[in-house]
Amino acid sequence: MNEIYLDNSATTMTCEEAAQTACRMMTLCYGNPSSLHSKGHEAAIELEKARASCAGLLGCEKEEIFFTSGGTESNNTAVFGAARALKRRGNKIITTAFEHSSVGEAVQQLEKDGFEVICLKPDQKGRFSPEELREVIDDKTILVSIMYVNNETGAIQPIECVRRIIERAKAPALFHVDAVQAFGKLPVKPKKWGIDLLSASSHKIHGPKGAGLLYVRKGARILPLHFGGEQEQKLRPGTEPVALLCAMGEAIRQLPDLSQELTQMQTLNRFCREQLAGIENVHINSDLDCLPYILNFSVEGIRSETMLHYLAEKGIYVSSGSACARGKKSHVLAAMGLSPARIDSAVRVSFSRYNTLSDVEELVKEIKNANNTLARSRQK
Amino acid sequence: MMKEIILIKLGEIVLKGLNRKNFEDTLMRCIRRRLAKIGEFHVRDAQSTIYVEPVHDDADMDEAALCVSRIFGIAAYARACVTEKDLPAIQQAAAEYLKDTLEDIRTFKVEAKRSDKKFPFRSPEICTEVGGYLLEQYPHLTVDVHHPDVVITVEVRDFGAYIRAGLERGAGGIPVGTGGKACVLISGGIDSPVASYMMAKRGLELMAVHFASPPYTSERAEEKVVELLRRVARYSGRLKMYTVPFTKLQEEIHEKCKEEYFTIIMRRFMMVIAERLAREKGAQALITGESLGQVASQTIGAIACTDIVCGMPVFRPLIGMDKEEIIDISRKIDTFDISIQPYEDCCTVFTPKHPRTRPVLDKVVEEQAKIDSEPLIEEAIANVKVRDIL
Numbered sequence: 223m224n225e226i227y228l229d230n231s232a233t234t235m236t237c238e239e240a241a242q243t244a245c246r247m248m249t250l251c252y253g254n255p256s257s258l259h260s261k262g263h264e265a266a267i268e269l270e271k272a273r274a275s276c277a278g279l280l281g282c283e284k285e286e287i288f289f290t291s292g293g294t295e296s297n298n299t300a301v302f303g304a305a306r307a308l309k310r311r312g313n314k315i316i317t318t319a320f321e322h323s324s325v326g327e328a329v330q331q332l333e334k335d336g337f338e339v340i341c342l343k344p345d346q347k348g349r350f351s352p353e354e355l356r357e358v359i360d361d362k363t364i365l366v367s368i369m370y371v372n373n374e375t376g377a378i379q380p381i382e383c384v385r386r387i388i389e390r391a392k393a394p395a396l397f398h399v400d401a402v403q404a405f406g407k408l409p410v411k412p413k414k415w416g417i418d419l420l421s422a423s424s425h426k427i428h429g430p431k432g433a434g435l436l437y438v439r440k441g442a443r444i445l446p447l448h449f450g451g452e453q454e455q456k457l458r459p460g461t462e463p464v465a466l467l468c469a470m471g472e473a474i475r476q477l478p479d480l481s482q483e484l485t486q487m488q489t490l491n492r493f494c495r496e497q498l499a500g501i502e503n504v505h506i507n508s509d510l511d512c513l514p515y516i517l518n519f520s521v522e523g524i525r526s527e528t529m530l531h532y533l534a535e536k537g538i539y540v541s542s543g544s545a546c547a548r549g550k551k552s553h554v555l556a557a558m559g560l561s562p563a564r565i566d567s568a569v570r571v572s573f574s575r576y577n578t579l580s581d582v583e584e585l586v587k588e589i590k591n592a593n594n595t596l597a598r599s600r601q602k
Numbered sequence: 603m604m605k606e607i608i609l610i611k612l613g614e615i616v617l618k619g620l621n622r623k624n625f626e627d628t629l630m631r632c633i634r635r636r637l638a639k640i641g642e643f644h645v646r647d648a649q650s651t652i653y654v655e656p657v658h659d660d661a662d663m664d665e666a667a668l669c670v671s672r673i674f675g676i677a678a679y680a681r682a683c684v685t686e687k688d689l690p691a692i693q694q695a696a697a698e699y700l701k702d703t704l705e706d707i708r709t710f711k712v713e714a715k716r717s718d719k720k721f722p723f724r725s726p727e728i729c730t731e732v733g734g735y736l737l738e739q740y741p742h743l744t745v746d747v748h749h750p751d752v753v754i755t756v757e758v759r760d761f762g763a764y765i766r767a768g769l770e771r772g773a774g775g776i777p778v779g780t781g782g783k784a785c786v787l788i789s790g791g792i793d794s795p796v797a798s799y800m801m802a803k804r805g806l807e808l809m810a811v812h813f814a815s816p817p818y819t820s821e822r823a824e825e826k827v828v829e830l831l832r833r834v835a836r837y838s839g840r841l842k843m844y845t846v847p848f849t850k851l852q853e854e855i856h857e858k859c860k861e862e863y864f865t866i867i868m869r870r871f872m873m874v875i876a877e878r879l880a881r882e883k884g885a886q887a888l889i890t891g892e893s894l895g896q897v898a899s900q901t902i903g904a905i906a907c908t909d910i911v912c913g914m915p916v917f918r919p920l921i922g923m924d925k926e927e928i929i930d931i932s933r934k935i936d937t938f939d940i941s942i943q944p945y946e947d948c949c950t951v952f953t954p955k956h957p958r959t960r961p962v963l964d965k966v967v968e969e970q971a972k973i974d975s976e977p978l979i980e981e982a983i984a985n986v987k988v989r990d991i992l
Contacts, residue, residue, distance in 0.1 A: 527945075531817035596817075597856040597952065
């Protein structure tokens with residue numbers, strides 16, 4: 223059976239070049255980068271090459287890139303690290319109601335510890351409102367954490383204006399951006415947008431799972447969550463997973479020209495929308511302005527999980543809501559005010575550069591089949 | 603190094619009069635089979651105690667004791683140390699083997715049982731000698747014959763002397779297999795594994811039937827049931843799981859029958875299929891996890907409508923229990939955390955919005971008659987998938 227993988231926002235296939243890099247690092251260049259001998263030095267050089275690739279993509283200094291195990295660790299490090307470092311200067315944390323759980327759950331922990339947490343609500347397009355941010359921020363706000371692209375809908379957040387709002391309010395806040403779904407897909411400019419902390423992950427852009435990074439602006443100070451050796455300027459001690467990190471570097475170097483790829487995704491996304499629009503019971507949940515890599519829609523009457531298994535039987539892999547919240551109802555779509563029937567039947571497809579128009583045709587064909595043959599739940 | 607064994611005291615089975623031999627043999631077989639997974643053990647029966655003796659010195663006795671604690675038909679068990687039938691050897695072994703226990707307590711007493719009458723000391727003398735020696739070795743201890751922290755037992759038997767501290771409570775019940783065989787309907791929720799455990803405790807060998815409705819339910823839901831049955835098998839011993847493809851029947855009911863009767867008709871078909879499989883495999887009863895009034899399909903009227911299609915007894919050990927009581931048992935047998943994983947199962951897929959809580963049988967039969975069910979039932983049974991749960 224032909225395999226059509228349309229769940230690239232959950233994870234991607236590791237590209238051949240990155241896999242080979244990982245293999246080479248594991249079997250040949252296996253030294254510990256902290257070792258003083260030449261075997262260690264050789265690994266350290268490779269690791270710095272990977273760091274340079276990350277810095278290049280973000281347009282920042284190499285020293286501002288801190289390797290982690292992935293998006294969740296980066297987000298946790300940023301949220302807890304900032305709260306700890308600034309707790310004497312204030313008590314308020316502002317985030318959104320549609321963050322990934324690795325930010326959402328983290329701030330909930332801080333709320334239990336006595337921080338005041340404010341969650342900005344999304345509008346119908348799934349975006350927070352800068353006006354609302356302006357209203358709630360004050361000079362006791364120590365952290366503003368907002369994702370760049372939402373993982374379920376693809377909604378792109380207006381984060382360029384946040385720095386100015388923080389400054390106008392004279393808030394001591396650090397500004398954190400979870401850019402996991404945008405990194406390598408949209409231009410991400412931490413310098414220009416005044417971002418202090420930014421999370422990114424390797425396995426969403428055809429690198430291996432288990433690698434990621436946290437950008438920390440020079441001068442921004444956060445406290446570490448782990449203690450031990452001197453690695454990563456003591457922010458993230460522990461022997462580096464060199465093979466995975468170097469493979470992430472390779473995956474970044476393999477990225478096609480961003481705007482070219484964006485055009486390709488635009489074509490897939492539009493075609494998919496047009497085809498789906500003609501099907502009865504189908505509602506598109508992603509706004510037109512969303513990142514074209516992600517398209518969220520509902521096939522009313524058919525539960526997400528049923529649709530997912532039906533498509534999987536045909537070799538088509540999609541996601542219900544987000545993969546991290548297996549089986550749970552989407553808090554993102556709920557925050558956008560969608561009806562329970564729409565949330566229950568939401569499906570997310572997410573594209574990569576390996577997808578083609580015929581993949582989309584196949585998907586649409588099977589959605590039509592499902593729509594006609596599957597027994598519908600009669601709840602509305 | 604001292605040799606350690608497990609002593610097993612029989613439970614209710616000693617009450618069973620003339621059947622006793624049969625019960626004991628079954629229990630011995632259970633113990634042998636279950637321990638075989640852990641290592642090589644001699645299991646023998648003498649003087650109303652079962653002795654589990656490891657063949658090799660490096661046997662994992664912690665694992666063996668855990669395994670024994672889950673075998674039905676055992677009232678109590680204890681780990682004990684074996685020595686020669688020689689008083690100084692017994693004294694030394696007691697002081698050494700029970701070191702950890704003795705250091706943690708303040709009072710103790712020694713009890714002795716001498717079934718080998720050739721041993722030169724009588725029981726009271728054994729108590730005095732061993733107790734005295736322990737008092738010398740552990741000066742912080744005192745003897746309390748009425749309310750000791752620990753009772754140390756010395757048994758002098760034909761083939762050796764045993765020393766143990768206290769007895770652990772066994773799993774109780776009666777040996778699996780002495781009560782015949784029954785078939786449990788298992789969905790993946792909290793209740794059916796608990797029901798399985800409870801009926802295995804009453805001596806029933808189990809088989810399990812699970813209904814799968816892909817694509818409405820997933821492979822993961824099925825894997826979840828396998829995992830649950832593995833936990834149940836720690837108590838019941840090995841069993842077979844029969845997975846019935848149920849999609850076509852469910853779709854047919856959904857299409858042709860009134861929504862409010864959906865669940866009840868579905869459950870009637872489940873009973874019919876389970877009964878046929880049960881008969882085919884030599885089981886004499888069905889087991890379900892129903893608890894009266896828990897959901898719409900578990901009211902007295904709904905149960906009456908499903909019960910009537912089944913020509914064998916249906917055991918519902920949870921019928922009078924509260925959810926909390928059921929959860930307590932599921933935690934004890936370690937199935938709770940698996941049960942609460944959120945996958946769709948066959949019972950939740952087409953849940954009607956307003957199910958009938960007081961269905962009228964005639965009406966149910968009338969609705970069900972809209973389906974030509976026999977070919978679908980036969981097809982489902984013909985495509986059953988079997989798995990061994992060890």
